[in-house]
Amino acid sequence: MASSSFVTLLLISSFLSFSHIRVSEAATAPIVKGLSWTFYDSSCPKLESIIRKELKKVFDKDIAQAAGLLRLHFHDCFVQGCDASVLLDGSASGPSEKDAPPNLTLRAQAFKIIEDLRSQIEKKCGRVVSCADITAIAARDAVFLSGGPDYELPLGRRDGLNFATRNVTLDNLPAPQSNTTAILNSLATKNLMNRQGLFFSDQSLFFEKFVVAMLKMGQLNVLTGSQGEIRANCSVRNADKKKSFLTTVVEEVVEELIEM
Numbered sequence: 301m302a303s304s305s306f307v308t309l310l311l312i313s314s315f316l317s318f319s320h321i322r323v324s325e326a327a328t329a330p331i332v333k334g335l336s337w338t339f340y341d342s343s344c345p346k347l348e349s350i351i352r353k354e355l356k357k358v359f360d361k362d363i364a365q366a367a368g369l370l371r372l373h374f375h376d377c378f379v380q381g382c383d384a385s386v387l388l389d390g391s392a393s394g395p396s397e398k399d400a401p402p403n404l405t406l407r408a409q410a411f412k413i414i415e416d417l418r419s420q421i422e423k424k425c426g427r428v429v430s431c432a433d434i435t436a437i438a439a440r441d442a443v444f445l446s447g448g449p450d451y452e453l454p455l456g457r458r459d460g461l462n463f464a465t466r467n468v469t470l471d472n473l474p475a476p477q478s479n480t481t482a483i484l485n486s487l488a489t490k491n492l493m494n495r496q497g498l499f500f501s502d503q504s505l506f507f508e509k510f511v512v513a514m515l516k517m518g519q520l521n522v523l524t525g526s527q528g529e530i531r532a533n534c535s536v537r538n539a540d541k542k543k544s545f546l547t548t549v550v551e552e553v554v555e556e557l558i559e560m
């Protein structure tokens with residue numbers, strides 16, 4: 301707990317000790333196939349300004365919500381990639397990622413903020429923007445609006461159709477009681493930082509490294525193109541939304557019987 305709190309504290313205190321810095325263009329990471337810097341330019345040109353404006357209002361009331369949104373994106377990306385799977389509610393097939401121990405301390409309000417943004421964006425642009433992209437933009441704005449660096453985000457993530465099991469979730473998110481070695485190994489495994497670790501003598505260098513890590517994290521195992529879907533409700537797969545709960549249960553029982 302002490303070491304994880306240290307990582308968190310380091311991140312947050314670093315955000316707070318700077319005011320509105322835009323890191324140099326050098327701070328960028330390779331962009332994965334299927335994402336683009338101009339993805340919503342024609343389908344939802346105001347997307348990023350809608351989110352920033354709304355979050356500014358939210359954070360003016362309670363800046364702690366920024367921490368909740370950043371952590372939500374991290375917990376999404378580390379388990380099965382940045383596919384908004386962490387937002388899904390459990391179903392008849394089992395408990396969701398949300399229900400797994402590392403996610404029980406995510407802020408309920410963070411989930412609500414993402415869904416509120418989604419519905420506001422749908423009103424302006426139609427159902428074109430994924431919950432995964434909204435979560436990534438919200439995390440970036442959480443960093444910036446709490447005094448951290450601003451950076452461009454590649455967009456075009458699609459929403460996953462499934463959530464990970466409890467065990468997969470536990471395997472990918474380090475436990476609060478993990479020691480520093482385990483935490484650094486976890487970050488290194490995802491290729492976000494090297495094992496030399498956390499010491500930065502120069503604060504702007506820290507921001508550059510941080511932005512590169514955020515860009516890499518935000519592109520972990522993304523779904524793009526025709527993969528996944530654009531959810532009509534961030535906590536429910538579209539297929540489940542159209543069906544009643546009973547239909548879903550019956551279908552899953554039938555599927556299990558067929559597999560037997």
Ligand code: HEM
Pocket residue numbers: 301304305307308311364366367368369370371374405406407474475476478483486487
């Ligand atoms: C990799 C090892 C990590 C571990 C073990 C870890 C663990 C934790 C724990 C135990 C908490 C406190 C939860 C609570 O009781 O409320 C926390 C909070 C937080 N973590 Fe991490 N964390 C890690 C990495 C990260 C990373 C990479 C980020 C950001 C990209 C992050 C962002 C945050 C934030 C912003 C909070 C405060 C959330 C809030 O107040 O709602 N953490 N973390």
